[in-house]
Amino acid sequence: MINKITILPGLDKRGLREKFDQITLAAGETISIVGPTGSGKTAFITDIELLAQGDTSTRRRLLVNGQVPGDDIRSNPSLKPIAMITQNTKCFADVSTEEFLGIHARARGIQNDMVVYETIDLANKFTGEKIEKDNKVTVLSGGQTRSLLVADAILIGAAPVILLDEIENAGIFKREVVRMIQDTGKIVVFVTHDPVIALLTQKRIIMENGAVKRIIHRSDLEVKAAHNLLELDTRVDIIRERLRAGKMITKELTAVNFA
Amino acid sequence: MKLLVIAGPPSAGKTALVKQIVRRLQGEMRIAFLKIDVVKAFEDIELRKEFNIMTRKWYSGDLCPDHAGVMIMADAIEWAASNYSDLLIIESAGLCLRCSPYLNQGLGVVVLSSISGIHTPEKMGAMVSLADIAIVTKIDLISQAEREVMIQKIKEVHPGVILMETNALQGTSLHHLYALIKDSPDIEEENLSLKGNPPLGTCTICIGKKEIGWKHHFGIIQKLDGQTAEYLYRGE
Numbered sequence: 001m002i003n004k005i006t007i008l009p010g011l012d013k014r015g016l017r018e019k020f021d022q023i024t025l026a027a028g029e030t031i032s033i034v035g036p037t038g039s040g041k042t043a044f045i046t047d048i049e050l051l052a053q054g055d056t057s058t059r060r061r062l063l064v065n066g067q068v069p070g071d072d073i074r075s076n077p078s079l080k081p082i083a084m085i086t087q088n089t090k091c092f093a094d095v096s097t098e099e100f101l102g103i104h105a106r107a108r109g110i111q112n113d114m115v116v117y118e119t120i121d122l123a124n125k126f127t128g129e130k131i132e133k134d135n136k137v138t139v140l141s142g143g144q145t146r147s148l149l150v151a152d153a154i155l156i157g158a159a160p161v162i163l164l165d166e167i168e169n170a171g172i173f174k175r176e177v178v179r180m181i182q183d184t185g186k187i188v189v190f191v192t193h194d195p196v197i198a199l200l201t202q203k204r205i206i207m208e209n210g211a212v213k214r215i216i217h218r219s220d221l222e223v224k225a226a227h228n229l230l231e232l233d234t235r236v237d238i239i240r241e242r243l244r245a246g247k248m249i250t251k252e253l254t255a256v257n258f259a
Numbered sequence: 260m261k262l263l264v265i266a267g268p269p270s271a272g273k274t275a276l277v278k279q280i281v282r283r284l285q286g287e288m289r290i291a292f293l294k295i296d297v298v299k300a301f302e303d304i305e306l307r308k309e310f311n312i313m314t315r316k317w318y319s320g321d322l323c324p325d326h327a328g329v330m331i332m333a334d335a336i337e338w339a340a341s342n343y344s345d346l347l348i349i350e351s352a353g354l355c356l357r358c359s360p361y362l363n364q365g366l367g368v369v370v371l372s373s374i375s376g377i378h379t380p381e382k383m384g385a386m387v388s389l390a391d392i393a394i395v396t397k398i399d400l401i402s403q404a405e406r407e408v409m410i411q412k413i414k415e416v417h418p419g420v421i422l423m424e425t426n427a428l429q430g431t432s433l434h435h436l437y438a439l440i441k442d443s444p445d446i447e448e449e450n451l452s453l454k455g456n457p458p459l460g461t462c463t464i465c466i467g468k469k470e471i472g473w474k475h476h477f478g479i480i481q482k483l484d485g486q487t488a489e490y491l492y493r494g495e
């Protein structure tokens with residue numbers, strides 16, 4: 001269905017044209033968007049999510065499989081091939097988790113009722129605090145909401161393109177998330193400040209002043225670095241979870257060699 | 260002249276949307292704007308200052324703003340037309356959930372905020388179900404999943420409506436709306452009527468009489484323990 005998304009250049013914050021001809025994201029590819037706060041990372045993935053046609057603040061245009069997308073796929077959620085997890089971690093809908101997912105499944109044209117419970121189960125793999133089906137979405141914590149929305153994007157959005165905005169900030173098990181959605185043949189885009197996530201992706205898009213400044217393909221050296229960093233990150237996680245659980249740091253963890 | 264009637268609950272983003280429309284279409288159309296509200300409104304001053312277009316406002320006071328609009332809209336259309344406007348935008352107060360301000364001609368737009376709660380579309384009655392276009396604002400404040408849930412709820416209330424989502428502060432994804440406005444036929448002033456049915460009648464409470472008790476009032480309010488036969492209460 002979707003195998004390629006093309007981004008055509010827009011204008012930076014001063015109104016100057018971006019300096020790339022086009023950026024193509026292909027199925028199976030993982031990309032990270034990095035750059036300082038306010039540099040336009042969220043705006044970049046929002047353009048993808050809206051399938052912008054020169055009608056957003058950046059004036060970028062998007063093509064799907066090389067074609068201008070029709071109004072129907074831009075505005076009909078059940079046809080929309082893109083799921084996005086925003087930085088917002090609050091839900092305003094005054095309904096239970098079960099009901100919320102049920103309506104979303106309807107919006108996406110999914111008949112199978114089980115998907116609601118599978119989504120809650122998956123969400124509970126991403127968060128330490130269990131989400132119950134009767135919990136109102138308005139009372140879920142930031143991390144629980146984020147976990148639920150990621151699981152929802154994977155199973156209910158079930159979209160070939162997934163956009164994630166700074167998932168590392170919600171206190172969820174980010175490696176679990178990365179593991180779940182890599183190698184699924186999807187286009188996965190992470191906006192991130194996290195070096196581990198950035199190095200786990202094949203391409204890095206560097207943002208500055210509202211524009212794409214550079215595109216870097218991950219080097220072999222960086223692949224190795226990513227593995228080391230992952231190792232390190234796993235240990236940091238162990239320490240974090242021990243501290244969260246009210247435990248003491250054990251001796252072997254004080255002896256970790258971070259080199 | 261084209262006509263655009265915009266309704267929606269307080270603070271939904273009606274004015275923010277009007278500003279985007281004016282910004283976009285001002286170059287090709289002469290635009291007039293009317294705000295109808297109950298007690299206070301500043302849109303006329305704001306829009307005149309920002310865009311230098313013709314603006315008016317009108318307070319409905321004790322009346323339902325949509326009822327009042329029935330009379331006032333005719334005056335406004337005459338005013339805008341006599342000033343050679345190409346487009347008249349009317350922003351309603353959007354308070355009466357029984358009535359709706361849309362006419363049989365022109366475009367009727369309902370503006371809904373995505374943070375107003377998921378049951379709003381169902382609760383707003385004719386304001387949603389008689390609109391031609393529904394625009395969900397403030398999508399920058401919620402998750403995509405929740406946006407889709409909101410859209411689904413609106414569709415369930417009004418399957419035929421043309422739906423759009425926007426961050427009204429930035430005017431994202433409104434190309435389709437601009438095209439619909441430009442393509443909408445000019446109105447025929449002699450053949451304008453309300454789309455929705457007004458309530459069965461009005462009573463003296465509707466127009467602001469505050470005295471308690473039946474002897475001060477007439478209208479069609481049923482007595483608390485009244486017989487159905489008595490429902491046409493005519494006053495004492």
Ligand SMILES: Nc1nc2c(ncn2[C@@H]2O[C@H](COP(=O)(O)OP(=O)(O)OP(=O)(O)O)[C@@H](O)[C@H]2O)c(=O)[nH]1
Nearest residue numbers: 268269270271272273274275396397425426427428
């Ligand atoms: N973040 C965000 N804020 C918005 C958006 N649309 C409107 N607002 C803000 O919401 C508030 C109300 O918007 P208005 O456009 O005045 O709403 P209105 O429907 O005209 O309100 P009344 O005429 O008073 O009923 C303002 O502070 C706007 O700046 C949006 O899409 N995103």
Ligand SMILES: Nc1ncnc2c1ncn2[C@@H]1O[C@H](COP(=O)(O)OP(=O)(O)O)[C@@H](O)[C@H]1O
Nearest residue numbers: 011012013037038039040041042043057058210
């Ligand atoms: N190319 C652009 N032109 C105009 N405004 C932009 C552009 N890119 C981003 N912005 C605006 O700059 C602000 C910060 O951008 P944002 O994407 O939120 O940054 P980040 O996610 O990197 O912190 C937002 O208000 C956004 O709309």
Ligand SMILES: [Mg+2]
Nearest residue numbers: 041042087165
């Ligand atoms: Mg951001």
Ligand SMILES: [Mg+2]
Nearest residue numbers: 273274302350
């Ligand atoms: Mg207003």
Ligand SMILES: [Zn+2]
Nearest residue numbers: 323355357358
């Ligand atoms: Zn009314």
Ligand SMILES: [Zn+2]
Nearest residue numbers: 461462464465
């Ligand atoms: Zn009354």
